[in-house]
Amino acid sequence: MKTDAEHEAALDEWNCVHLGPNGCEVYEERPLICRVFGTTPNMPCPNGCRPTEMIDSKTEGQIHHYIANTRQVLV
Structure with a gap:
């Protein structure tokens, strides 16, 4: 810790x-935000790594909504 x-x-x-x-x-x-980092257009990997197919914007919105409403934090 x-x-x-x-x-x-x-x-x-x-x-x-x-x-x-x-x-x-x-x-x-690892937290959800870490699991989706680099897989959505709004959270691209700074090194240009990415999956073959990015997460669509609707799903990305749902992820951000979930994170905000469950008060998940990085640390």
Whole structure:
């Protein structure tokens, strides 16, 4: 578990507190936002990686609605 200071530092740097030297440290339990990152037109991967077929805008809207209404957060 990360400390409050580690959470604050991650938010200040727009970085994920679960990102370690070897990548994601909570990959198997990662939040929904992490699972869909890079798969929708509004959340493209900055490295240009993407699935063969992107998630459609209606489904993406539903995902954003769900995240907002369940108060999911990154840290």
